[in-house]
Amino acid sequence: MTSQIVTLGLFLSLCIVAGGTGRQRICFELENVDAENQYNENRGEVQTIPGKKGPKGDSGPSGPKGSQGEVDYDKLETLINQKVNEALVQQGAELNETINELLERIAKLEDQLALPHGLTEQDIVRYNGRIFVPIATEKVQKASAVAKCQQINGKLANIYSQDHMDTVMRYIRKNKMNGRRGFWLGMTYDPINQVLRFRNGTMISNSDLKWYDAHPLNGQRYYSTYTNMYVMIAADLESTGQYLFNQKEQSRYVLCEI
Structure with a gap:
């Protein structure tokens, strides 16, 4: 297929042979056709099969090295102390709750403890x-x-x-x-x-x-x-x-x- 636009005068000769020895030729003359445009329009409607994958290209150059990380030890220590204090406060609250429950049980047991005969x-x-x-x-x-x-x-x-x-x-x-x-x-x-x-x-x-x-x-x-x-x-x-x-x-x- 040429890359330039070519106008072709095409003639299509169709010969229809009837029975016997007589022949009659009927020719149809086609109008000028913009062949490349017609090809391009038809190509967009056709599903094609991808070709074979090409070889892998070379790796690109390495990027610039990043800066060295810095640790803020004061901030880290503050964060650790905060977490430890939060844990201690929670444990203290749980311990106080347990102690209160035990004191309530002791009080109930005292009330239930039977007195010896003759004592009030x-x-x-x-x-x-x-x-x-x-x-x-x-x-x-x-x-x-x-x-x-x-x-x-x-x-x-x-x-x-x-x-x-x-x-x-x-x-x-x-x-x-x-x-x-x-x-x-x-x-x-x-x-x-x-x-x-x-x-x-x-x-x-x-x-x-x-x-x-x-x-x-x-x-x-x-x-x-x-x-x-x-x-x-x-x-x-x-x-x-x-x-x-x-x-x-x-x-x-x-x-x-x-």
Whole structure:
């Protein structure tokens, strides 16, 4: 196909041969045709098959090298501290929620804890899930004090904190007072090594609790047998002649723990 526009005078001769020996030729003369335009119009309507893919070209040159990255360590440290603080705040909130739930459960358990036969709420002190029963009917020696607590399925009491001691003393001062009164405890004191222990032998700090004036009594000679523990309650809140004290065995009232 030529690239130039060519006008062709075309003649189409069609010969139609009829039967017999006679022939008749009929010729048709075609008008001038713009051959290239006609080709181009027809080409756009025809679907063709792509040819074979050519070979891969060469790679282009490498681009310029980027600048070296810089780390803002102050900003990074600030971000880390912020995330750590957020995590601590969340954990603290969750911990407080858990503690509150536990305190509510303890309160419910205290309400459900059955009282020994013959005792009412007016006879006892509730503290941290435990029941404390002051028995102020008579003064007794230690063996009798232990027996009195066993009769109500209890033991001689421990003092677990200063708040606990204050709570028990307020109750006794309000309900069991007739002058100053001392009560047996289940705790013991070692005057030689200056060690305070719970009923089961567990060591506790004696500096976290208030003591009777000039107590505890310590020493290897005269006070070495002052191992029994008592709590003294005075009517006067400001009196120094009250709180914990260690002595030899004496007749005292009884504080039981259930």
